[in-house]
Amino acid sequence: MEIKILSENDYLETLRLSEYAFQYHVPEEKIPSRLEKLKSHKLLGIKEENVLAAKLHIIPLAVHMNGDEWKMGGIAGVATFPEYRRSGYVKSLLIEALSQMSQDGQIVSLLAPFDFAFYRKFGWEILSDVKRVTIEKVNLQFLNLQPGSIKRYAKSNHHDDIEEIYRKYSQNYMGLLVRSTDWWKEHVYDEQSHAAVYYNSAKEARGYILYTINDRKMDIQEVVVLDQEARVGLWNLICQHDSMVDRVTVNLPAHDPFSYFLNQPKLKTEVMPYFMCRIVKAKECLERFPFDRKAEPIFLHLEDPFAVWNNGSYLIGNGEVKEYKAKQGSQCVNPPKKGIRLTINELSAILFGYKRPVELFELGLIKGAKQEINQFETMIPQLKSAFYDFF
Numbered sequence: 001m002e003i004k005i006l007s008e009n010d011y012l013e014t015l016r017l018s019e020y021a022f023q024y025h026v027p028e029e030k031i032p033s034r035l036e037k038l039k040s041h042k043l044l045g046i047k048e049e050n051v052l053a054a055k056l057h058i059i060p061l062a063v064h065m066n067g068d069e070w071k072m073g074g075i076a077g078v079a080t081f082p083e084y085r086r087s088g089y090v091k092s093l094l095i096e097a098l099s100q101m102s103q104d105g106q107i108v109s110l111l112a113p114f115d116f117a118f119y120r121k122f123g124w125e126i127l128s129d130v131k132r133v134t135i136e137k138v139n140l141q142f143l144n145l146q147p148g149s150i151k152r153y154a155k156s157n158h159h160d161d162i163e164e165i166y167r168k169y170s171q172n173y174m175g176l177l178v179r180s181t182d183w184w185k186e187h188v189y190d191e192q193s194h195a196a197v198y199y200n201s202a203k204e205a206r207g208y209i210l211y212t213i214n215d216r217k218m219d220i221q222e223v224v225v226l227d228q229e230a231r232v233g234l235w236n237l238i239c240q241h242d243s244m245v246d247r248v249t250v251n252l253p254a255h256d257p258f259s260y261f262l263n264q265p266k267l268k269t270e271v272m273p274y275f276m277c278r279i280v281k282a283k284e285c286l287e288r289f290p291f292d293r294k295a296e297p298i299f300l301h302l303e304d305p306f307a308v309w310n311n312g313s314y315l316i317g318n319g320e321v322k323e324y325k326a327k328q329g330s331q332c333v334n335p336p337k338k339g340i341r342l343t344i345n346e347l348s349a350i351l352f353g354y355k356r357p358v359e360l361f362e363l364g365l366i367k368g369a370k371q372e373i374n375q376f377e378t379m380i381p382q383l384k385s386a387f388y389d390f391f
Contacts, residue, residue, distance in 0.1 A: 040060065056079075064171065107279070150198055173384055213245060218241055303343045304344040
């Protein structure tokens with residue numbers, strides 16, 4: 001079995017495999033544009049007798065990490081024809097993808113899983129939870145009138161103010177995608193999307209909702225606000241649709257306070273995991289992470305069987321990260337006995353802000369003395385993960 005980086009000559013065959021595996025059809029007139037988009041991807045493939053059997057896409061992207069931007073490899077389009085399944089091809093492609101991302105300087109990776117348990121085996125972990133709130137028409141009750149105003153936009157007249165709101169909002173989160181203007185137009189909007197922006201009395205853009213309306217249902221895909229005034233102002237706009245809709249659904253990060261401030265907060269709410277993340281280059285991530293640098297140094301003993309360059313011990317503290325290089329898999333050269341032992345899954349969940357060290361310790365997923373766990377807990381700022389996109 002040989003893994004190859006696929007060329008433009010393979011693009012059409014790649015598209016055909018996607019159509020078969022994901023059960024969709026690309027109209028003939030749209031094929032050239034779809035193939036053109038593949039030029040920005042790194043495509044890994046496995047062929048059997050010169051026929052493409054399995055493939056994987058790496059999309060070069062970036063994510064916001066508490067005011068910083070980290071290069072990210074987006075894993076997408078993982079597919080195998082049924083006759084080649086259970087041959088270990090996807091495992092081999094994922095391991096090679098980790099190597100390729102490391103070489104390309106992509107220090108983290110995200111993906112949308114078909115099965116969380118499957119990708120957990122290879123080191124990806126839950127990135128965030130999404131909350132879906134359903135509001136019946138009877139509960140569209142206005143709050144206090146706000147002094148600002150609303151402007152509506154669409155894909156055809158997308159405005160820089162929307163991008164600026166999203167950028168400012170992203171500074172306080174871990175994992176939100178860095179969006180270019182092209183990404184907004186090609187991947188965020190669809191042809192029916194509306195973006196309503198709240199402007200305060202100083203004409204400053206302070207929040208937006210992205211939504212569609214069909215069959216008397218309002219579906220809000222994004223609520224991005226910078227203050228409570230914008231949150232209330234946009235809620236009142238939603239209520240203004242009471243003659244047009246019978247139901248409103250709202251997608252939110254799980255920790256968003258939406259509904260708490262409403263007159264009727266008792267609403268149908270579903271919470272479920274969304275997207276997965278993985279550290280690709282541990283040392284660089286640890287060096288860039290906003291630890292409390294004044295805390296006492298602590299050892300982390302990291303295990304990563306599928307990205308072996310991460311295996312080893314890391315001393316964190318005093319404003320620096322020292323690496324004790326691994327030798328023979330996860331066995332370190334003279335590893336200290338004290339410290340915290342964890343896998344790449346747990347470290348990914350901690351650095352992206354999805355779980356806290358104490359939580360993972362109580363679940364038995366990280367090991368160490370309670371004092372060291374508490375010490376590690378104090379080093380981690382109070383971070384929140386979030387993700388709205390799909391690829």
